[in-house]
Amino acid sequence: MGVRRSIHFVPGANLKMLSKVPELSADAVILDLEDSVVSSNKEEARKNVASWLASERDKTERFVRINPITMRTGREDLESIVECDLDGIVLPKVTSLDDVKLADSIISAYEKKRGPCSVGRTKLILIGAESAGTVFNLTSISNNDRVDGLTWGVEDFFASIGSRSKRDSQGQYLEVFKYVRSICLISAVSANVQPIDAVFSDIANHKKLAEECKYSAQMGFTGKLTVHPSQISIVNESFSPSDVEVKNAAELVAAFAENMREGKMAFLYRGKMVDTPHLERAQNILERSKAITKRDA
Structure with missing residues (x-):
């Protein structure tokens, strides 16, 4: 597990944003085929991502978030990009270890064809707790040698439980969200994978982002998902020892x-x-x- 402080989402269907990835200071990028891509653009996004992954590499880790592996679209995503030059796959909406095993089997079949040096090279980052029913599966879903990171889906979890708000008047998570965040941390550490904190969606509020990152790092998280380039430097600094x-x-x-x-x-x-x-x-x-x-x- 290397240094992975900022893990930055880039929409796979947006060629302009893809072209700017080399200018980013993120430790890792996630080329997204899921939430940021409308259904009619899925195939085009796959082609964009595959083309970008064929470009010259730098030290930035390269991940691709596919659609849920339980869906045909997710399996098609994985099969179409697993042959590309990437470091790993981000699995969203993971509900059980069976989801992880399915992705692992598809990746393993390709790696075996490619040769012994490729076996086990492709990592998995899991997004769990995107619904109430999956919170208590965070430890079990990480029980796979290919898993290298675990995070939680705050926005999807928020929608799934019917909360009116995620935060109190001071901008702090309400108790139920603090609880899920803590479960994610403990589950990741117990599985010896990287604990990654969820996105901070208020992209203009850099002060609050810095405060959240500081608290997150104090808890034990070692990285955070980002959704806007302006967040990257704040996250990198916050998750680096002073x-x-x-x-x-x-x-x-x-x-x-x-x-x-x-x-x-x-x-x-x-x-x-x-x-x-x-x-x-x-x-x-x-x-x-x-x-x-x-x-x-």
């Missing part, structure tokens, strides 16, 4: 090294007791910072 965090982590690791030489794994540090979990967190911060620096170089 200079202060890196400095503090390095100092804590050094303190552990010194105390371990004295046979101590738990000790008082700046007025607080620290032990193994604190060391692991500090090491994770330093590793993530190095990975981001390498990725952005």
